[in-house]
Amino acid sequence: MVADVSPGDVHPGLGVLGPVTAWDADGNTIALKGPRHRSVLARLIVARGRVVPVAHLVDDLWDDPPADPVGALRTFVAALRRALEPDRSPRTPARLLVTEGPGYALRVPTDAVDAWWFERAVADAAKLPPEEATVRLDEALGRWRGPAYAEFAEQPWARGDSRRLTELRLHVVELRAEALMSLGEADRAAADLRAHGAEHPWRENAWRLLALALYRTGRQADALEVLRGARTLLADQLGIDPGPGLRALEEDILQQAEHLGRGDRPAWAGRPGQAGRRVRGEHLAGDGGGAARQGNRLARADDGARTAASTRAGDGARTAASTRAGDGARTAASTRAGDGARTAASTRAGDGARTAAPTQADHSARTADLAQSDRHPPTDRTARPGAAPAPASPAGRVWEQVAAAYDRTVAPDARARLESTTGLLRNLAVTGGSGLLAAREHRVAAVAAAEELGDPELTARVIGAYDVPAIWTRLDDPEQAAQVVAAAERTLTALTALSSTAHGHAAIPAAHEADRARLLATIALESRGTRLARGPQAARRAEEIARRLDDPALLAFALNAGFMQAFDRTGLAPRRDGIGAELVALSARHGLSTFETLGHLVRLQARSALGDFTTADHHAVAADDLAVRHERPLVGVFTRWYAALRLDITGRAPATEVEAAYRDAAALLGGAGMPGLAHGLLPLALLCLRLRRTLPLDFDDHTDWGPYAPWVRPLHLLDRGRRSEAADALHATPEPPRDLLQEALWCLTAQAAVALGDRRTMARAHAALAPAANELAGAGSGLLTLGPVAGYLELCSG
Secondary structure, X not given: OOOOOOOXXXXXXXXXXXXXXXXXXXXXXXXXXXXXXXXXHHHHHHHOOOOEEHHHHHHHHOOOOOOOHHHHHHHHHHHHHXXXXXXXXOOOOOOOEEEEOOEEEEOOOHHHEHHHHHHHXXXXXXXXXXXXXXHHHHHHHHOOOOOOOHHHOOOHHHHHHHHHHHHHHHHHHHHHHHHHHHOOOHXXXXXXXXXXXXXXXXEHHHHHHHHHHHHHOOOHHHHHXXXXXXXXXXXXXXXXXXXXXXXXXXXXHHOOOHHHOOOOOOOOOOOOOOOOOEOOOOOOOOOOOHHHHHHHHOOOXXXXXXXXXXXXXXXXXXXXXXXXXOOOOOOOOOOOOXXXXXXXXXXXXXXXXXXXXXXXXXXXXXXXXXXHHHOOOOXXXXXXXXXXXXXXXXXXHHHHHHHHHHHHHOOOOOOHHHHHHHHHHHHHHOOOHHHHHHHHHHHHHHHHHHHHOOOHHHHHHHHHXXXXXXXXXXXXXXXXXXXXXXHHHHHHHHHHHHHHHHHOOOOOOHHHHHHHHHHHHHHHHHOOXXXXXXXXXXXXXXXXXXXXXXXXXXXXXXXXXXXXXXXXXXXOHHHHHHHHHHHHHHHHHHOOHHHHHHHHHHHXXXXXXXXXXXXXXXXXXXXXXXXXXXOOOOHHHHHHHHHHHHHHHHOOOOHHHHHHHHHHHHHOOOOOOOHHHHOOHHHHHHHHHHHHOOOOOOOXXXXXXXXXXXXXXXXXXXXXXXXXXXXXXXXXXXXXXXOOOHHHHXXXXXXXXXXXXXXXXXXXXXXXXXXXXXXXXXXXXXXXXXXXXXXXXXXXXX
């Protein structure tokens, strides 16, 4: 029995998908004291509601027990009970951590423990249509904060559950990829599978799915190269041949078998088409440094298996931390010869993912064209493997000379290489397209490599140096974000301990304070869109430290974090407008061009929400000017969408013209490297337009609504005349995430509730939307709108 409690009771949340922790009903972290307390809690979670005898707990907790282990255990249990049930009256029996028979048991509902919720979510996703399954699986993967059971993962009592959960997470990544492919999003699945296969190179199903995804995007040669790279890897490292799944797929691709479904939308089965076969030697602990250690074992892998950042054939089979000297696309985490100044932006022949400087050299003055051309950087197709092409510009020549000098003079194992790499990744990220995807992937590898070195100061600098401005509130890769947050939390704890040991009660050095602020800002940025209290708390603390240190660049980073956490309710456009105004002024004074651009985009969004399009126009022009001057192609994606919104909001252009403008803007997202923004956005914008103008919705059942499916589904079913199903879908609709589109999603819920006469949901929507009564729903995104929130409030009041 998992729970023995009333369904209506409020319970703390318990987490083992990362460091063992607990949260109260508001999402605040509950202090669990020391590691023994956490180990008791973790041990009881492993038991899944069964009684664990005291004698077993003593054996599990201590190799060398104290004089009175039972007394010590009772002390830990009493402290846990106080922490988990702070409002329980004295001498009242505990409800959660109970004494039963010879030991203790945990009595909590399934959804109280993140691992149990994760398992159920995965099982539920297999029964959903693919568009809803991807949302559910994304949410499930987003629950991971680090390795399962983290500090206890290798304890004998936790090892089995930790490895089982880790294996299930890997299965979910592959399941999600199949769901994406069934939606016709093979390109997006391929991007995710590259990183997955690189981190877990012994999973043949990962390579199979990657090759299949590449084939379905029309990249037959790349698909074959992945399969051949996997064969070489297995043969060289393990002395085995590929399994039947890989062999059959290679033969089918060579024959262009019809059943592979190239370019179509294959049926979704709710489970991987072929279970991932794990060959002997696979590492399952799931620890943060796994990718780097895998890389050291795979340094001899064939050059055809390039890193995930490479855009040429064979980009699947090399790990994210490859250490082989001379690779064209070096990884951020590598610490061996030749990798310091290169990363995914290497200028050597055959690396396909060039540096930002040569790619940006040919930008035109039109920002939209910048965004478009950035998706197809020039590549020398005639260069011999291993031969460096002659740089075509002064910037390219300088880059190559400096990179060569760095390789010659900086020691191969110098820690400075990691810090240099992080700076390159930061610059690479703002180029968009493959640069942004590569930067995100190699950032995780760089952090893992820094943690392996055991230097919290270095790790703090590596994590905090990636201060890439963020404007969109939905994460592109929740799993990677969770890994970064977990690493930042670990590093923050280690840095605090280091400062306390070194300085006692003396003032903490400014350098450590700045590092702490950057870690906190990172936690806030990578936690955006969630309901956990940690994100806003970290943002506030980062801003306090930055203001005290009077550090403009640090303050700009902290303000960005504060912006990302300014969505705790609807109607907060004025607060975000203030943040944008300070960012613009601060950045202009101190020459922080990327954050100045961000500030203009923040104000564009906020003024749009408030219906002040004259001011929003000014900020759109200012952002475009800065983008051209400083070669920031991604800005054009947002300003092109804003132009479509402006055309829409005037109401003068015919709907066909507005839809064409939205489709043109969406075309820029195809290679922008921002799936969190792109997925489902175009159909949502078209839906909003048609609803506002009372046009037929005219969407088929295969429309990919992405993460917005739960809020769209009731209206879509109503449009199809399926009223009973629509009512069920409305009852299942969750609260919108706390992001730039929460007002729009609440308005969709309100409209469905009104159509169905669901007064309870109407009341919920009214209460949620009331603070935004003076705003335009959705316009705070700068991308789309459902019109005045006041109109929906009036509907819900009727």
